[in-house]
Amino acid sequence: MKKKILIVEDDDDIASIERDYLEVGGYEVKVEENGTAGLTEALTGEYDLILLDIMLPGMDGFQIVRKLRDKIDIPIMMVTARRSDIDKIRGLGFGADDYIEKPFSPGVLVARVKSQLAQYERLKGIGERRKKISIGGITLEPDTHRIFVRGMEKVLPNKEFQLLEFLMVHADVVFSRESLYTRIWGMDSLGNTSTVPVHINRLREAVEEDPSNPKHILTIWGVGYKFKP
Known part of the structure:
Protein backbone atom coordinates (compact mmCIF):
# COMPACT_ATOMS: atom_id res chain seq x y z
CA MET A 1 0.00 0.00 0.00
CA LYS A 2 1.14 3.54 -0.72
CA LYS A 3 2.21 5.68 2.21
CA LYS A 4 -0.18 8.58 2.77
CA ILE A 5 1.13 12.09 3.30
CA LEU A 6 -0.81 15.16 4.41
CA ILE A 7 0.49 18.54 3.23
CA VAL A 8 -0.74 21.59 5.14
CA GLU A 9 0.32 24.56 3.01
CA ASP A 10 -1.55 27.73 1.97
CA ASP A 11 0.68 28.62 -0.99
CA ASP A 12 -0.89 26.87 -3.99
CA ASP A 13 2.31 26.86 -6.04
CA ILE A 14 4.42 25.32 -3.28
CA ALA A 15 1.71 22.81 -2.37
CA SER A 16 1.42 21.74 -6.02
CA ILE A 17 5.17 21.22 -6.32
CA GLU A 18 5.27 19.21 -3.09
CA ARG A 19 2.28 17.10 -4.11
CA ASP A 20 3.50 16.43 -7.65
CA TYR A 21 6.99 15.32 -6.62
CA LEU A 22 5.72 13.19 -3.76
CA GLU A 23 3.15 11.50 -6.00
CA VAL A 24 5.87 10.78 -8.56
CA GLY A 25 7.84 9.34 -5.64
CA GLY A 26 5.05 6.84 -5.05
CA TYR A 27 3.11 8.49 -2.22
CA GLU A 28 -0.59 9.22 -1.88
CA VAL A 29 -0.99 12.90 -1.04
CA LYS A 30 -3.73 15.19 0.27
CA VAL A 31 -3.42 18.97 0.61
CA GLU A 32 -5.12 21.26 3.13
CA GLU A 33 -4.68 25.03 2.82
CA ASN A 34 -6.05 26.09 6.22
CA GLY A 35 -4.40 25.33 9.56
CA THR A 36 -7.64 24.47 11.35
CA ALA A 37 -8.77 22.16 8.55
CA GLY A 38 -5.28 20.65 8.43
CA LEU A 39 -5.40 19.79 12.13
CA THR A 40 -8.81 18.15 11.76
CA GLU A 41 -7.63 16.12 8.78
CA ALA A 42 -4.40 15.08 10.51
CA LEU A 43 -6.36 13.75 13.49
CA THR A 44 -8.23 11.24 11.33
CA GLY A 45 -5.25 8.94 11.83
CA GLU A 46 -5.07 8.04 8.14
CA TYR A 47 -1.63 9.48 7.41
CA ASP A 48 1.93 8.17 7.68
CA LEU A 49 3.64 11.61 7.63
CA ILE A 50 2.61 15.26 7.83
CA LEU A 51 4.35 18.07 5.95
CA LEU A 52 3.42 21.21 7.85
CA ASP A 53 3.98 24.86 6.93
CA ILE A 54 4.52 27.31 9.81
CA MET A 55 2.62 30.36 8.55
CA LEU A 56 -0.98 29.30 7.94
CA PRO A 57 -4.44 30.88 8.11
CA GLY A 58 -6.70 29.73 10.93
CA MET A 59 -3.96 28.15 13.06
CA ASP A 60 -0.19 28.29 12.66
CA GLY A 61 2.10 25.29 12.38
CA PHE A 62 3.41 25.63 15.94
CA GLN A 63 -0.10 25.34 17.36
CA ILE A 64 -0.87 22.39 15.12
CA VAL A 65 2.22 20.34 15.96
CA ARG A 66 1.70 20.93 19.69
CA LYS A 67 -1.89 19.67 19.47
CA LEU A 68 -0.96 16.73 17.27
CA ARG A 69 1.74 15.45 19.58
CA GLY A 107 14.32 16.12 -4.82
CA VAL A 108 15.71 16.87 -1.36
CA LEU A 109 12.18 17.10 0.01
CA VAL A 110 11.31 13.64 -1.31
CA ALA A 111 14.59 12.24 0.06
CA ARG A 112 13.91 13.70 3.51
CA VAL A 113 10.36 12.34 3.53
CA LYS A 114 11.59 8.91 2.46
CA SER A 115 14.26 8.94 5.16
CA GLN A 116 11.83 9.94 7.89
CA LEU A 117 9.35 7.20 6.96
CA ALA A 118 12.06 4.53 6.66
CA GLN A 119 13.58 5.44 10.01
CA TYR A 120 10.19 5.49 11.71
CA GLU A 121 9.32 2.04 10.38
CA ARG A 122 12.73 0.60 11.24
CA LEU A 123 12.70 1.83 14.82
CA LYS A 124 9.08 0.87 15.28
CA GLY A 125 9.91 -2.67 14.18
CA ILE A 126 12.93 -2.82 16.46
CA GLY A 127 10.87 -1.52 19.36
CA GLU A 128 8.28 -4.26 18.92
CA ARG A 129 11.00 -6.88 19.46
CA ARG A 130 12.70 -5.31 22.47
CA LYS A 131 12.06 -6.01 26.10
CA LYS A 132 11.27 -3.62 28.90
CA ILE A 133 14.18 -1.53 30.20
CA SER A 134 14.33 -0.27 33.80
CA ILE A 135 17.17 1.97 35.02
CA GLY A 136 17.27 4.50 37.85
CA GLY A 137 13.52 4.80 38.36
CA ILE A 138 12.84 5.05 34.62
CA THR A 139 11.00 2.17 32.96
CA LEU A 140 10.61 2.04 29.19
CA GLU A 141 8.34 -0.46 27.38
CA PRO A 142 9.18 -0.49 23.66
CA ASP A 143 6.41 -2.89 22.65
CA THR A 144 3.65 -0.66 24.07
CA HIS A 145 5.54 2.65 23.59
CA ARG A 146 5.03 3.53 27.27
CA ILE A 147 7.40 5.11 29.77
CA PHE A 148 7.14 5.40 33.54
CA VAL A 149 9.23 7.79 35.60
CA ARG A 150 9.28 7.05 39.32
CA GLY A 151 5.98 5.23 38.93
CA MET A 152 4.22 7.93 36.92
CA GLU A 153 3.46 7.42 33.23
CA LYS A 154 4.84 10.04 30.85
CA VAL A 155 3.95 10.70 27.21
CA LEU A 156 6.88 11.16 24.83
CA PRO A 157 6.81 11.93 21.10
CA ASN A 158 8.32 9.29 18.88
CA LYS A 159 11.79 10.82 18.48
CA GLU A 160 12.21 11.48 22.22
CA PHE A 161 11.13 7.90 22.96
CA GLN A 162 13.61 6.50 20.43
CA LEU A 163 16.41 8.71 21.72
CA LEU A 164 15.80 7.75 25.34
CA GLU A 165 15.60 4.07 24.47
CA PHE A 166 18.88 4.21 22.56
CA LEU A 167 20.68 5.99 25.40
CA MET A 168 19.29 3.59 28.03
CA VAL A 169 20.23 0.51 26.00
CA HIS A 170 23.76 1.93 25.77
CA ALA A 171 23.93 3.33 29.32
CA ASP A 172 27.25 4.97 30.27
CA VAL A 173 28.38 5.14 26.63
CA VAL A 174 29.04 8.66 25.32
CA PHE A 175 27.66 9.51 21.87
CA SER A 176 28.41 12.62 19.86
CA ARG A 177 25.62 14.84 18.57
CA GLU A 178 26.38 13.70 15.03
CA SER A 179 26.29 10.02 15.98
CA LEU A 180 22.93 10.36 17.73
CA TYR A 181 21.48 12.25 14.80
CA THR A 182 22.56 9.59 12.32
CA ARG A 183 21.32 6.71 14.51
CA ILE A 184 17.94 8.18 15.48
CA TRP A 185 17.04 10.36 12.48
CA GLY A 186 18.70 8.08 9.96
CA MET A 187 20.27 10.94 8.02
CA ASP A 188 23.67 12.57 7.78
CA SER A 189 24.25 15.36 5.30
CA LEU A 190 20.50 15.80 4.67
CA GLY A 191 19.77 17.08 8.16
CA ASN A 192 20.86 19.45 10.91
CA THR A 193 22.39 18.09 14.10
CA SER A 194 21.09 21.06 16.14
CA THR A 195 17.95 18.92 16.42
CA VAL A 196 19.67 16.69 18.99
CA PRO A 197 20.14 19.13 21.92
CA VAL A 198 16.54 20.30 21.54
CA HIS A 199 15.30 16.74 22.03
CA ILE A 200 17.79 16.13 24.83
CA ASN A 201 16.35 19.13 26.68
CA ARG A 202 12.80 17.82 26.16
CA LEU A 203 13.83 14.44 27.56
CA ARG A 204 15.29 16.08 30.65
CA GLU A 205 12.04 17.96 31.20
CA ALA A 206 10.18 14.66 31.06
CA VAL A 207 12.36 12.33 33.13
CA GLU A 208 14.66 14.34 35.39
CA GLU A 209 13.59 15.50 38.86
CA ASP A 210 15.60 18.69 38.27
CA PRO A 211 16.10 19.23 34.52
CA SER A 212 18.59 22.03 35.17
CA ASN A 213 20.73 19.62 37.18
CA PRO A 214 20.22 16.25 35.44
CA LYS A 215 21.34 13.02 37.06
CA HIS A 216 20.76 10.64 34.15
CA ILE A 217 20.87 12.42 30.79
CA LEU A 218 24.26 14.07 30.95
CA THR A 219 26.16 16.39 28.66
CA ILE A 220 29.83 15.50 28.34
CA TRP A 221 31.19 18.84 27.24
CA GLY A 222 33.09 18.77 23.99
CA VAL A 223 32.15 15.12 23.41
CA GLY A 224 28.40 14.47 23.47
CA TYR A 225 25.73 12.89 25.67
CA LYS A 226 25.23 9.76 27.74
CA PHE A 227 22.67 8.11 30.03
CA LYS A 228 24.09 7.57 33.52
CA PRO A 229 22.44 4.72 35.50
Missing part, protein backbone atom coordinates in the same frame (compact mmCIF):
# COMPACT_ATOMS: atom_id res chain seq x y z
CA ASP A 70 -0.86 14.84 22.28
CA LYS A 71 -2.82 12.61 19.91
CA ILE A 72 -0.71 10.92 17.24
CA ASP A 73 2.76 9.46 16.82
CA ILE A 74 3.89 9.79 13.21
CA PRO A 75 6.70 11.82 11.61
CA ILE A 76 5.97 15.56 11.32
CA MET A 77 8.16 17.72 9.09
CA MET A 78 7.84 21.49 9.34
CA VAL A 79 8.39 23.78 6.37
CA THR A 80 9.67 27.28 7.07
CA ALA A 81 10.57 30.31 4.97
CA ARG A 82 12.36 31.85 7.94
CA ARG A 83 16.07 31.44 8.54
CA SER A 84 15.82 32.06 12.28
CA ASP A 85 17.01 29.20 14.46
CA ILE A 86 14.36 30.22 17.01
CA ASP A 87 11.56 29.05 14.72
CA LYS A 88 13.30 25.75 14.10
CA ILE A 89 13.95 25.20 17.80
CA ARG A 90 10.32 26.05 18.62
CA GLY A 91 9.04 23.56 16.09
CA LEU A 92 11.34 20.80 17.29
CA GLY A 93 10.55 21.68 20.88
CA PHE A 94 6.84 21.24 20.24
CA GLY A 95 7.47 17.76 18.83
CA ALA A 96 8.31 18.10 15.13
CA ASP A 97 10.74 15.47 13.86
CA ASP A 98 12.48 17.54 11.21
CA TYR A 99 12.23 20.78 9.23
CA ILE A 100 13.08 21.94 5.73
CA GLU A 101 13.69 25.53 4.61
CA LYS A 102 12.07 27.31 1.67
CA PRO A 103 13.15 27.48 -1.06
CA PHE A 104 14.04 23.80 -1.23
CA SER A 105 14.90 21.31 -3.93
CA PRO A 106 11.91 19.02 -4.57
